[in-house]
Amino acid sequence: MFSIENNSVNAQPVGSTAQGGKSAFTDGSDFTMFLRMLTTQMQNQNPLNPVESSDFAVQLATFSGVEQQIQTNQLLGRLTDQMMFSDLANWLNKEVATDAPVRYSGAPLTLQAPAIAEATSRDLVISSIDGQELARVPASTGQGNIVIDLAHDLATPLPHGPYLFTVEDFRGNDSIxxxxxxxxxxxxxxxxxxxxxxxxxxxxxxxxxxxxxxxx
Known part of the structure; x- marks a missing residue:
């Protein structure tokens, strides 16, 4: 809004932010709005002390610069989104190693755990996802994989579902x-x-x- 005070025109600076931090110029229709504001400014100026034409040119140039910057930022945002989703797609159809819960669906599971040099024995502990221990079986202390079939390798077979697997190493009777x-x-x-x-x-x-x- 423009107002006349002391024979001068007060206006919100071009490119300033409105309430909530949102830019006052955000799309193509803002150029029409700018022209209306400029026309209002000219209609309400003091005829005895009109605004210099150079001031209008500065305002127009300022608006044009702000509009171009907004368009550039929007373009960069779209390019960033495209690059991010391209990176995300690279994860699909891959297999990742993680210690997250594993779902047993009937096939033997292959697990890995680092070898502990001073360990004399180790147990593979099977737990529910809330941490309750369900079973444990002896496992090799070497670097090789641990293969377990929950339907055949346990005294009491476990049903299909997600489980946590932990390896506990011992030196003698001491858990290390x-x-x-x-x-x-x-x-x-x-x-x-x-x-x-x-x-x-x-x-x-x-x-x-x-x-x-x-x-x-």
Whole structure:
């Protein structure tokens, strides 16, 4: 809005922000709005002390610069989104190593855990996703993979479903290390949650990209 005070015209500066921090000029229709504001300014100026034509030119140039900057920012935003989703697509059809819960669906599971040099024995502990221990079986202390079939390798078979796997190492009868076992799982979906990449694995487990120990 323009108002006359002390024979001068007061106007909101071109490109200033409206309430809520949103720019006053955000799309192509704003040029028409600017011309209307400029016309109103000319109609309400003091005829004895008119605004210099150079001042109008400065206002027009300022508006044009602000509008171009907005369009540039919008273009950069779209390019950034396209690049981000292109990166997200690269995760699909990959298998990632994570210690997230693993869904048992009848096939043997292959797990990995680092070897502890001083360990004389180790157990593979199977737990529910809320941490309740369900079973444990002896496992090799070497670097090789741990293969487990929950339907045949346990005294009491476990049904299909998600489980947590932990390796506990012993020296004699003393527990010296407890480590979550890692399992490779296919990536079924990739999400961008406020700039953070979230991977949805087979079985429904969700992990962030920072929780990934390997990819293949």
């Amino acid at each position: 290390s407890t480590t979550r076992a890692v399992h490779y799982s296919p990536v079924m979906e990739v999400r961008n949650n406020n700039g953070q990449i979230v991977l949805v694995l087979e079985g429904g487990a969700q992990v962030t990209s920072t929780q990934i120990a390997g990819i293949r």
